[in-house]
Amino acid sequence: MKTIVVTTIFIILSTSAFAKTTLSWWQFWTDPNIKPVIEEMVSEFEKQNPDIDVELTDLTWANGHEKIVIAFASGTGPDIVELGSDWIAEFAVNGHLYDITSDISSTKSEYAGWGMSTYNDKIYAKPWFLGTRVVFANRALLNKAGYDSTFAPVTFTQFKEAVYKIDSLDKNIYGFGSNTAEKHRLYKKFLPFFWSYGATIFDDENRLCLVASDFAIKALQFYKDIHDSCGYVDTQRGIEDAFLDGKIGLIISGDWLLKRIENENRKFNLVSSLIPGEKYPGRSFLGGEFLAINKASDKKEAAVKFIDFITSPDNQVKFCKANRSANPSSKTACQDPYFASNVHLQTFIKQMNLAKHPPVDPDWVFIEEAIEKAVEEALFGDGLPATAMLEARYKIEEIKNK
Amino acid sequence: MIKRKSSAFLFVLPWVVTLFLFWVYPIIYSFIIGFTDRQLLSKDYSWVGIANYTKLLSDQQFLLALKNTMIFVVGTIPLTTVIALVLALLVNKQFKGRAIFRAGFFLPSITSMVVIALIFTNLYQRGGYIAMLAEMVGYTAPQNGFLFDKATALYSIMGMDIWMAVGYYMLIFLSGLKSIPDELYEAAEISGASKIKQFFSITLPLLKPVMLFIIVINSIKSFQVFVEIFVMTKGKFETATIVYYIYEMGLTTKFNFGYASAAAYILFFIIAFFSLFQFYLMRKRNTAW
Amino acid sequence: MVKRIVRYIALSTILLIMIFPLIWMFRISLMSAGESILVKNFVSSSVTFQNYLDLFKQMKMGMYFFNSMLVGLLVTLGNILFCFMTAYSISRYKSLSNKLLFSSVIFILMIPAHILIIPMYLLMVKLGIYDSYFALILPWLVNPIGIFLVKQYIDSLPSSMEEAARIDGAGEFRILFRIVMPLCKPVLAVLAIQIFFTNWNSFLFPFILTQSESIRTLPVALALIQGHQSIDWQHLMAGSSIAVLPVLVIFLFMQRQIVSGITSGGIKQ
Numbered sequence: 001m002k003t004i005v006v007t008t009i010f011i012i013l014s015t016s017a018f019a020k021t022t023l024s025w026w027q028f029w030t031d032p033n034i035k036p037v038i039e040e041m042v043s044e045f046e047k048q049n050p051d052i053d054v055e056l057t058d059l060t061w062a063n064g065h066e067k068i069v070i071a072f073a074s075g076t077g078p079d080i081v082e083l084g085s086d087w088i089a090e091f092a093v094n095g096h097l098y099d100i101t102s103d104i105s106s107t108k109s110e111y112a113g114w115g116m117s118t119y120n121d122k123i124y125a126k127p128w129f130l131g132t133r134v135v136f137a138n139r140a141l142l143n144k145a146g147y148d149s150t151f152a153p154v155t156f157t158q159f160k161e162a163v164y165k166i167d168s169l170d171k172n173i174y175g176f177g178s179n180t181a182e183k184h185r186l187y188k189k190f191l192p193f194f195w196s197y198g199a200t201i202f203d204d205e206n207r208l209c210l211v212a213s214d215f216a217i218k219a220l221q222f223y224k225d226i227h228d229s230c231g232y233v234d235t236q237r238g239i240e241d242a243f244l245d246g247k248i249g250l251i252i253s254g255d256w257l258l259k260r261i262e263n264e265n266r267k268f269n270l271v272s273s274l275i276p277g278e279k280y281p282g283r284s285f286l287g288g289e290f291l292a293i294n295k296a297s298d299k300k301e302a303a304v305k306f307i308d309f310i311t312s313p314d315n316q317v318k319f320c321k322a323n324r325s326a327n328p329s330s331k332t333a334c335q336d337p338y339f340a341s342n343v344h345l346q347t348f349i350k351q352m353n354l355a356k357h358p359p360v361d362p363d364w365v366f367i368e369e370a371i372e373k374a375v376e377e378a379l380f381g382d383g384l385p386a387t388a389m390l391e392a393r394y395k396i397e398e399i400k401n402k
Numbered sequence: 403m404i405k406r407k408s409s410a411f412l413f414v415l416p417w418v419v420t421l422f423l424f425w426v427y428p429i430i431y432s433f434i435i436g437f438t439d440r441q442l443l444s445k446d447y448s449w450v451g452i453a454n455y456t457k458l459l460s461d462q463q464f465l466l467a468l469k470n471t472m473i474f475v476v477g478t479i480p481l482t483t484v485i486a487l488v489l490a491l492l493v494n495k496q497f498k499g500r501a502i503f504r505a506g507f508f509l510p511s512i513t514s515m516v517v518i519a520l521i522f523t524n525l526y527q528r529g530g531y532i533a534m535l536a537e538m539v540g541y542t543a544p545q546n547g548f549l550f551d552k553a554t555a556l557y558s559i560m561g562m563d564i565w566m567a568v569g570y571y572m573l574i575f576l577s578g579l580k581s582i583p584d585e586l587y588e589a590a591e592i593s594g595a596s597k598i599k600q601f602f603s604i605t606l607p608l609l610k611p612v613m614l615f616i617i618v619i620n621s622i623k624s625f626q627v628f629v630e631i632f633v634m635t636k637g638k639f640e641t642a643t644i645v646y647y648i649y650e651m652g653l654t655t656k657f658n659f660g661y662a663s664a665a666a667y668i669l670f671f672i673i674a675f676f677s678l679f680q681f682y683l684m685r686k687r688n689t690a691w
Numbered sequence: 692m693v694k695r696i697v698r699y700i701a702l703s704t705i706l707l708i709m710i711f712p713l714i715w716m717f718r719i720s721l722m723s724a725g726e727s728i729l730v731k732n733f734v735s736s737s738v739t740f741q742n743y744l745d746l747f748k749q750m751k752m753g754m755y756f757f758n759s760m761l762v763g764l765l766v767t768l769g770n771i772l773f774c775f776m777t778a779y780s781i782s783r784y785k786s787l788s789n790k791l792l793f794s795s796v797i798f799i800l801m802i803p804a805h806i807l808i809i810p811m812y813l814l815m816v817k818l819g820i821y822d823s824y825f826a827l828i829l830p831w832l833v834n835p836i837g838i839f840l841v842k843q844y845i846d847s848l849p850s851s852m853e854e855a856a857r858i859d860g861a862g863e864f865r866i867l868f869r870i871v872m873p874l875c876k877p878v879l880a881v882l883a884i885q886i887f888f889t890n891w892n893s894f895l896f897p898f899i900l901t902q903s904e905s906i907r908t909l910p911v912a913l914a915l916i917q918g919h920q921s922i923d924w925q926h927l928m929a930g931s932s933i934a935v936l937p938v939l940v941i942f943l944f945m946q947r948q949i950v951s952g953i954t955s956g957g958i959k960q
Contacts, residue, residue: 032748032749032750057903058904060904060915062915063902063915065655066653066654066655066902067902069442069657070442070902073442073657074816180546180550180638181550181638181639182636182638183636233545233546233550234527234528234546234547234550237922237923238527238528245727264724264725365655366655369655376638380550380551380552380638380639381552407784409862409863409864410780410783410784410789410863413776413777413779413780413867414776414777414780414781414789414792416773416776416777416832416833417773417777417792417796417833417838418792420830420832420833421795421799423814423830424811424814424829424830425799425802427810427814428807428810428811428814429802429807429810431810431813431814432806432807432809432810435809435810435813489705492698492701492702492705493702497695497698499699501946502706503702503705503706505942505946506706506709506710507705507706507709508950509709509710509713509939509942510709510710510712510713512888512892512938512942512949513713513892513935513938514891514892514894514909514910514934514935514938515892515894515910516892516894516910516911516913516914516931516934517716517910517913517931517934517935518712520716520913520914520917520927520928520931521712521713521715521716521928521931522712523917524715524719524728524924524928525712525715529729530730531715531730534730565708565709565712569709570953573950573953574953622801622803625803626803626804626805626806628805628895629894629895629914632894632914633914633917645805645806645808648806648808648809649808649899652808652809652812653808653809653812653899659809659813662809663809663810666806666807666808666809667806669803669806670803670806673803673806674801677801677802677803678801
């Protein structure tokens, strides 16, 4: 009898030890301020689920996309992967992502951003953090240009006027921070103007490519005008450096700028406002980071559990506070007093409701490249906005007809 | 005797394995996939004949990369060669502190290209050191910095490459200068030839093989420019070169292996011409070494 | 006298042009983060080693350094051994097959390696060593340039000592490593430095044949960090200085070998 009990206990113990599941997770947060927060969440999860281990691998934005493509293609992808919103369709259409539609149905209403991870009516990833861009201005320069201390540009006319006025203050002061030809960055600055002018990339049926519409050309002309006459052209980092040094009046940037101002203890009189539009505020760029599960994973149940845990409202608030992120995907998290405490965070939350994401399209990376090329042609080459956009349209049509 | 043969075989085995596995196989394999439409994401691929080659020759991006590469080669090589020769002549004579100058001139060429490219990205930027120097001599630096302007970006990178390479070729010139017998100069001195005449009638003709050698190895290297482009401009502002194009086509978003391999082979044929020339020169110089 | 002064002024100006960028790199690396980088403040800017500490503490600089060192040393050792063995064999056994072998060395010397990035990548994936230390080491363990260099040297050595040892009944390995290798020390030192430098600085192949951060080498790490939002010039230049340091130290102590390696002609940059 005794031996049987002992043996049974032994078997139970040993099988539970063997049954330990190891989840691999690839993610992009490597910043020394944030990594510990991520690690803390992971160990909290492991504590709550003693039968699951999570193995973290860091990706970088510089080559993360390539790494994920290669891993999926060779069948060595992780169980869970953090994806930029614009990649989801590409991986879904190649059959690499697990359809989580039924797993998330009970919590769907809690989160925002599903539009970016839905392809052919199926949901392939869960929104974690959303991201948008707003207009930041230097209050001191606005004042110098004759604006009162409550002014923030709302319309294109006001925006352009503020840019020109600040630019004419001094030879070394620029009106607008204009991105140089940087892959994956330039188009995010142009699309807000593109959309705010009423242009769209495709028609409602997703058939016709409309990037060469009159609206689109007008938007590019507007962007080119402020770039040509008032632009401080540099990388995103360089623009932000110059902006914080007081050399630029208005820039478009994301919530990371708030984090930077705080980390570097800067005294900076910052104005944040919404992307301008024709009469009312316009539409900004909406992106986000998502968590997706590998279709080939044999630990889907544990993986679903894990992404539910990581994206829980509490964890989102914890993360946002550490990273000064402005846009959690969880609606409960948005209600946290932290986000009401700061006027700039509120601008981001307001802008989020007026933001638009690019079409969810497996060929998006190529479409993006075509649009970016057109903007480059108009800003840095010899191309006219109209011909540049027309060329982009031909290229996109070629991609879609393939 | 048998024993010797077998050990000789053993000695060369590592090279033979490396040769076939990491050189011969990729060279042949690359040639073959250049005739297919192979990509990373689609599993099956088919034979497309010379379609990749014909498409490349009408691909604006590729032709631009080809043009940029040619500008790079034609622009850097004469300057590098001449400057390297001048430097060699300057430090050839015995004088105090010569070793320091030689070492200083040479130092950039053993530094990592990534590091050099990062430093020059800083030097070339708006308000940077080079913009300041340029304005001192009355040249208006491009508003957005040298690298963010298609009129200057490629030439700026070329300038950096020349700066980096001259010390290296200076050393090769020095070894060439050393092999010129002093008696020739003494004889010229006696017959009353000026220094300039001596340079053109003795130094230059005798340095000709060294100079040819330098031009050829430098061309082969310059045709393969990649790192500086990757670090400094990512191929923007009309700076993409052929190797950069191959990288972008084959190993980023598109993963278009077949097409990129065909592009690589076009570059291969161009360089092969120079290589054969180098082979010829090396055979001639073999005994001198 | 005047002529001499003019020459020194000219040479010093050139020297300044040649080494200023490296000094500037080092200077920036010592400025405190957040400080504006201006040439006119070269002297007055602050001096701190904080950036270096940050790199090791927060950015895994130690790991990149270790990876570069490990790969560099292993490849160098491999080349010393294998290039020597191959070169000896080609130099001493003058059969037809060895002549062919030497032609292969010359032929490969002419192949522009950069055009092989696609097939190399596919080969590594096929061999299952893509994204591992093996991909960084295996293909470069024996180098045609090295074989060429050592072969030229061994050609100039008399073979009488080997013959004597052979008559005494010494085995081939013994002859190779006990008799010939010590004689080849000078050329092997030249080879070692050249190979180590090339490897330490190499970017393209480590960049395309690996993905993981844990095996990333220094140049690749520097190039990838550069695109990152949160890196500033101060930290980037501190990282660059760390990458230059070993090269500089070796250069200071072994200048003669480096110079002779280059002037013997076979070594590419």
